[in-house]
Each structure stands twice: as C-alpha cells, then as structure tokens.
Amino acid sequence: MLVELDVFSGRQNPRWELDEPRSEELRQLHSRLKASGQAHTEPPALGYRGFWYSDADGRVHAYHGYVRTGRAVLADPSFTIERYLLAQTPVELAALRKRIESELAEAK
Amino acid sequence: MLRIEIEMFSGRPNPVWIITDEAETKRFLAAVAEAEGATAKQGAGFTGLGFREVRVDLIGDDEPRQKRVPKQFALASTASKDLKASGAIALRLIQAMPLRSQVQLVEHAITPLTAELRDRILERVTRFLAEPPRPRRPKPTPPSNPLRTTIQDEKCTQCQYEVSQYNPGFWNVATVQPYNNCYNYARNWRTNTFAQPGRAHGAQTSIMACGTVTTAAMADGLKKRCTCLPQSEYPRRLMALVIDPGTDYHWYRHQRGGFWGHKPGSTAARNVDNSNVLIVNPETCNRGGYTDFCDYFYAGRSVVIN
Numbered sequence: 001m002l003v004e005l006d007v008f009s010g011r012q013n014p015r016w017e018l019d020e021p022r023s024e025e026l027r028q029l030h031s032r033l034k035a036s037g038q039a040h041t042e043p044p045a046l047g048y049r050g051f052w053y054s055d056a057d058g059r060v061h062a063y064h065g066y067v068r069t070g071r072a073v074l075a076d077p078s079f080t081i082e083r084y085l086l087a088q089t090p091v092e093l094a095a096l097r098k099r100i101e102s103e104l105a106e107a108k
Numbered sequence: 109m110l111r112i113e114i115e116m117f118s119g120r121p122n123p124v125w126i127i128t129d130e131a132e133t134k135r136f137l138a139a140v141a142e143a144e145g146a147t148a149k150q151g152a153g154f155t156g157l158g159f160r161e162v163r164v165d166l167i168g169d170d171e172p173r174q175k176r177v178p179k180q181f182a183l184a185s186t187a188s189k190d191l192k193a194s195g196a197i198a199l200r201l202i203q204a205m206p207l208r209s210q211v212q213l214v215e216h217a218i219t220p221l222t223a224e225l226r227d228r229i230l231e232r233v234t235r236f237l238a239e240p241p242r243p244r245r246p247k248p249t250p251p252s253n254p255l256r257t258t259i260q261d262e263k264c265t266q267c268q269y270e271v272s273q274y275n276p277g278f279w280n281v282a283t284v285q286p287y288n289n290c291y292n293y294a295r296n297w298r299t300n301t302f303a304q305p306g307r308a309h310g311a312q313t314s315i316m317a318c319g320t321v322t323t324a325a326m327a328d329g330l331k332k333r334c335t336c337l338p339q340s341e342y343p344r345r346l347m348a349l350v351i352d353p354g355t356d357y358h359w360y361r362h363q364r365g366g367f368w369g370h371k372p373g374s375t376a377a378r379n380v381d382n383s384n385v386l387i388v389n390p391e392t393c394n395r396g397g398y399t400d401f402c403d404y405f406y407a408g409r410s411v412v413i414n
Binding site: 006047068 | 212304355357374380382
C-alpha cells in the first residue's frame with residue numbers, strides 16, 4: 001500500500017510502500033474506527049497536513065484524529081492511524097517524524 | 109433539487125449544499141415567488157471581499173417551476189429590488205443549513221458545514237443586510253491584458269513588475285493541482301512537474317537553506333529584487349522565498365490587489381496564511397515552520413523552470 005506524508009510545499013511529499021503485513025495491520029486499525037459526529041479539523045496551509053493512503057473506496061486522509069474516506073469521516077481520537085504511519089516513516093525523515101510526534105501530542 | 113451556495117469566500121470554497129427534499133424545494137420556491145423583487149441575477153450585486161449573495165440553482169432540467177422564479181438566481185444581493193424580503197428568505201435558508209449534509213460535495217472537505225460556520229454566516233449576512241455595501245462598478249480594464257497590471261516596485265521605485273489577477277481556479281482543478289507546487293505558482297508557470305528550483309538548469313539542491321535555494325533559483329534566471337528587469341522581460345513577477353530550515357522551501361507571488369498568493373505543495377492555491385488571514389506581507393504572515401524569510405526576487409519571461 002502506498003502511503004504519502006503530506007507535509008512539504010516545495011519538495012515532493014515523502015511516499016513509501018507498506019509491505020503486506022503492515023498494510024494488513026493498517027486495514028485492521030482502520031476497520032476499528034467509528035463514524036465521527038463532529039466536524040474534522042482542517043490542516044494548515046504550511047506544515048504537517050496528514051497522511052494519505054488507499055482503501056477499497058479510494059484515497060483516505062488521516063489528520064489530527066479524523067480519517068476521511070470517500071464515503072465518511074471516521075473518528076480516531078487516539079490518533080492510532082497517524083501514529084502507526086508515523087512509526088513507518090523512512091529513517092531519513094527522523095527529524096520530521098519527531099516534530100510531527102510532538103505536534104500530535106500537543107493536539108491530543 | 110436545489111443547489112445553495114453562500115458566495116462569501118475568496119480562497120477556500122464557499123459553503124454549498126444540495127436540497128433534495130421535493131416538498132422543501134416546493135415550499136422554498138413558493139416563498140420566493142411570493143416575494144416580488146426578491147431575486148436578482150447572480151453576480152450582479154456587490155462583488156468585493158466578504159459576504160456577497162446567496163446563490164440558488166435548480167439543478168435538474170425537469171424541476172417543477174414557479175412563475176417569476178428563474179432557474180438560477182441570487183438572494184440577499186444588493187442587486188435585489190427588495191433586499192429586505194430577499195434577505196429574510198436567505199436568512200431562513202441559512203438557518204436550515206444542514207450540519208451534516210447527506211449529499212457529500214467535494215467542497216465539504218475544505219469547507220465543512222458546521223454549526224459554527226452557519227452562525228458566522230448568519231452574523232455576516234445580518235450585518236450585510238443592515239448596512240449593504242454599494243455595488244462596485246467594474247474598473248475599466250486596459251485593452252492589452254485585463255488580468256495583468258504593471259506597477260512600480262515600492263521598495264525600489266526605478267523598477268517595475270507585473271501583478272496579475274488572483275485566479276486560483278486555474279490551479280485548483282484535478283488535472284493541475286496535484287502536479288504543481290509553490291514554485292510553479294509563484295513563477296506562474298504550470299509545468300505539471302512539481303518544479304524544483306535549479307532543476308531545469310542542472311542546479312537543483314537538496315540542502316534546504318536560504319543560500320542554497322537562492323542559488324538554485326537564480327540558476328533558473330531569477331534576479332534579486334531591485335535588479336530591475338527590462339520591458340523585454342514582460343511579464344515580470346515579484347516572488348518571495350521562505351525556508352523551513354533543513355526541511356523544505358516555500359514561495360509566494362505578489363498579486364493584483366496588494367496581497368500575496370501561494371500554493372502549498374499539492375494543495376489548493378490560496379491567498380491566506382496558516383491563520384487563514386489574507387497575506388499582505390510574506391515577512392510577517394503566519395508561515396508555520398517556514399521561519400526563515402530569505403528574500404524577494406523578480407522572475408521575467410526568460411526564467412525557465414522544471
């Protein structure tokens with residue numbers, strides 16, 4: 001499964017493939033989420049804007065505890081999807097990862 | 109079915125929803141038909157920043173019609189003959205704005221229908237109706253290119269450059285938006301390659317600092333501000349470079365109207381900063397982690413990017 005970290009403006013966003021076991025773990029996490037009754041948070045223009053990946057219905061966007069699919073907005077109050085994907089970011093993005101971890105800790 | 113759009117934003121999509129209920133549609137159109145002089149032609153009233161009008165469109169070609177009700181019209185428009193009656197209908201419509209619309213529209217991703225938004229719209233429309241702005245007459249446009257104006261640089265008055273009409277619609281479509289970044293937008297050149305400073309001239313950098321990105325961009329032909337470009341370089345842009353140290357770079361372009369436009373990565377082009385405030389100064393606007401303001405540059409017609 002292709003994952004994109006939406007964070008850059010000038011450079012291309014980092015993208016990487018999840019192997020099958022990790023893709024399955026992500027699907028499992030995703031399947032546990034319930035529909036959200038609240039309006040989701042909009043990402044800022046510049047900075048961390050969430051993760052993109054795909055499910056059976058198309059592209060999925062996870063940002064600050066909300067997971068938007070082609071059909072619904074799901075609540076992820078513990079940021080499980082974002083934290084899982086953050087843990088999978090390539091090693092060369094360690095500094096960026098640390099910064100986003102802090103941002104998620106503050107946002108929670 | 110009716111499509112309702114609150115014409116009020118500049119950068120982000122307007123609040124928009126669909127009324128699918130047939131009885132509700134009928135009731136609404138009957139109220140509009142009864143209030144003579146309530147409707148106006150869309151876009152005929154106030155066209156400045158802020159709330160402008162409520163747009164109503166019958167979206168099927170077989171909708172039951174009411175006498176005197178056109179298939180598309182505006183309410184609460186300064187062009188309405190009876191603004192009071194028109195405004196009252198518009199306010200009722202906004203009160204009933206669905207907070208979780210069953211009909212999901214792409215606009216809802218950026219402009220979700222929330223109670224907070226509804227209250228803000230109601231407040232603005234009420235204020236608008238109490239003190240309606242005078243509709244602006246369109247300024248006479250120069251015959252050469254109505255979308256572009258030559259201005260004198262206020263920092264170095266011997267230099268001139270061109271500012272263009274803010275036109276996010278050009279960039280914010282599926283065939284363009286994902287493939288063009290801030291450098292494309294600021295240079296005003298859709299390459300569809302997510303252009304990188306210096307890449308067209310073998311001078312790209314991976315070091316994200318003011319000096320390195322400046323050198324790369326100047327290899328593409330950008331000049332530091334106040335190095336005046338001749339008329340032969342028309343159209344000439346004014347761009348601003350900022351850096352998230354060690355991480356990324358970002359560019360802005362000066363637009364007609366005194367503000368700055370930008371396009372963060374593959375997201376939509378806009379003219380507001382991270383606080384959703386119109387950008388009038390790229391040095392002081394909210395730029396998130398892009399803390400280093402580097403410099404201003406001119407980009408003439410000979411600047412090639414890729």
